Amino acid sequence: MTLLDVVLFLPLVGFLLLLILPKESSRMAAMVISSAVFIVSLGLLIPYWFQYPSGHTFSTDIQWISYPPIRYHVALDGLSLWLVLLSTLLTPIAALVSWNYIDKRVKEYYAFLLLLEFGVIGVFVSMDLFLFYVFWEVSLVPMYFLIGIWGHERRIYAAVKFFLFTMAGSVLMLGAIIFLYNRTGTFDYGQIQGMIQTGSLVFDPRTELILFLAFFLAFAIKVPIFPLHTWLPDAHVEAPTAGSLMLASVMLKMGTYGLLRFCVTLFPDAAHRCAPWIAGLAIIGIIYGALVALVQPNMKKLVAYSSVSHLGFVVLGIFTFTQQGLDGAVYQMLNHGISTGALFILVGYLYERRHSLEISAYGGVATPAPNLSIIFLITTLASVGLPTLNNFVGEYLVLQGTASANFGWAVFAALGVILSACYMLWLYQRTFFGKASESLSHHMPDLSTREWAAILPLVILMVWMGSFAQSFLPSISVQNTAILEQTKKLRVERVAIPDRQTAEVSRANR
């Protein structure tokens, strides 16, 4: 048993523990357990602190089901490390921001939060396609309940829509996973990848395209990529603060993680063939998301649409197939988790004070709550991409990678950066500047200690990740180089063989 197994199963133990503990202690218990998970998970950094290993660390590979051979195979690498840490950091924060906000059915709430943590960590560390699918679906259930029970007015609609969208995408992925198994006899990602690398597993172009699309659809819904994004604003607006936080910061990353980990490395040719189309959709998403955000009267919806825009950058970065593009994409996943997560928390703070998400209900908040407005400003600037704050690094790398792949794309994508400044600064201006009305000043206390505790780690990270990217980037880069190698080598080999011949080779292999 490795440290990774402990980090993975501790939240599940916590979930079961919460079910038997008395109701009154569940808040504290959840807080203690999730903090413990975070502290333990810091131990995962040890191999990555002074050196940057390119292979797997903390690997466990034991048999789960004998036939078909499904293995419990979990491991960590430079890509999943940071996403796991993001999840373990945000769960105690989510527990903290829910402290007063959640007042009914507290026990179930915190139990579902821990179950969610179990699911998402599992997604990021599974090295067996089947296990990955299991965690993928398991993470869906607690989020469904978090939105459905503790959400706002239209919560039921949003929860069901969220569940059905994700389910519809993932069943086709399951079909593709089974198909891969039938061809290879294994679910192990590493083994299948190895077969593709050595050329012992070759698909004809049509099959590869269909398989690629089956995986892509599942991930594209989760990211979400335009035009599959319609569930996202509903889910975000209706979810409670912690739900939005976990959804935006962690669950959306499951989609981009899947694209990078599985889609482009398992089906490199199809990925290259589809890249222009996907990049096109990503750019549409960047600009469309930003434009829609610009006209939103509802704060949470604004932040939700800004997510569509930000994640467009991540997808664009991945499908440039350049080192900078991939590095930027992964870095941007983390950045988005931190800064958009912080925005959702801050919007939640405002909501708890005034019980409205409409921007027009605010104005002049800076006068009664100066600390809140300073923190909000830093977060806004981070989200806009101000140099020395985190998003700048990611967006810059993505744009640089894009420019080297296709300059035209970069020009359009850069529009998104400008637009993000427009909608975020305008939001800030309308909410915090101007003269505060009498009733607003009355109900606008400044940040409490608990609220400080929840938001401060994220603000520190914004500065740290923006100014000292070297703490994070090298281990990511090493992994991305490996991924890039896996997608590149094949392409060179395949281009030499005309299509018909490829088809014959694959037929012979069958």
Place this chain on the structure above:
Amino acid sequence: MPIANFLPTNADYARFLPELILTLAGVLIMFMEALRPEGKRTGAGLVAILALVIALPAAMMASPGPAFQGMLVIDGMGTFFRTLVVVVGLLVVFSSTDYLRRENHDSGEYYALVLFSIVGQCVMVTANELVMIFIGLEISSIASYILAGYLRDDARNNEAALKYFLLGSFATAFLLYGVAWMYGATGSTNLTQIRASLISGTPPPEVLIGVAAALIFVGLAFKISAAPFQSWAPDVYQGAPAPVSAFLTVGPKAAAFAVLIRIFLGSLEPIASSWAPAIWVCALATMLVGNFAAIMQSNIKRLLAYSSIAHAGYVLVAVAANSGTGSAAAMFYLAAYAFTNIGAFAVVTYFSRKGERYVSIDDFAGLAQRQPGMAAMLTIFLLSLIGVPLTGGFFGKFYIFKAALDAKLIWLTVIGLLNSAVAAYYYLRILVVMYFREPGESVETLPPAGALLQIAVYGSAAGTLLLGIFPSLVLDFANRAAIR
């Protein structure tokens, strides 16, 4: 041939032991019931439980081989299904007792009928002979017709029983007619010999065999409620007493599937190319009809009835795969579905109250707040029906679609997978009202569940999760037992 050869041997009796135990217990209950002093309980339920508990190891450990001159055959598949129907019987008895007391119908005949019905199913799943299949089917069916109308003063019960009886007899006639054609075509009713005659140098004319196979298929398709022979199922499952509905959706259905697999994947396998397309179409239609009709239901029993049609469609996909992995997948699925569905119906039984007043989905509003344990169990069953990982239903679907892809049934798989996404919608509706709505009057007045019912519910949940986390326990056996 000396007469001694026709007398059953001790080995024959040993292989037939579960049926003997259950029959004797059933007869005993009938006697106890006849001699019962007015107004006293007899403990018939206890006798039934004891008989089933004793029959369980007898079924599991029966030594393989033929019995009664090859009329019955105890093979892996027979053992698997015999064990399954006995477990089904046990869970059904547990979930019935409270119900019968509540409806003031706590008489022993009920348990005797359940036992007889299970005996019939045991005969069906081990029969290696078309006539034995017919006899088993009749034993099972006649008992279940009576069970469907057990509350004789209840109009819906009567309707269910009558419908089930009329259409059921009609379907049995088809089956019997098919058996006659089969005998005419091949000169035998023994499944092994039918196969032998099909692969012999002079196979019987294709038309004769085709008509025979079609007639038999119609008879069995009725029993498994496959489209287009499903129209009786919603009315019967909705009208019958809730525990009986649970029994009907899993017990007779599993047995009929066992027969279907034995006949079509076993005996008629040499002419698979002619029946496989029919099953393909039937599987597709059954999934579509079941799922899309279930979307529109507001009565939870009727919803589960349509869902049971849809699930029969998934199992037919496995049959259409026509392979060893296909039949293993069907076996696993039926086991997982048995636990899941009995559990779901047990919660519905508990919730519906006297006279089954509360069976509309809206009545479940806020159940999670008043009865968190029961609601959580129903959640597990519904997630299993949706096919969410770590439940038996997920692995069942997984194995079925894996077998279908193995057999290159790509379109059937894609449509089946999309169907299971559609199905998520109507199961979620139940979760929505249970968890997301405030409790109504129906929930406020809910008494706590009885101990026996709790055993049924928690037992089914344990089975569902066990099959979802350690599927190898059952699947390895199913794979070894699978036909071919």
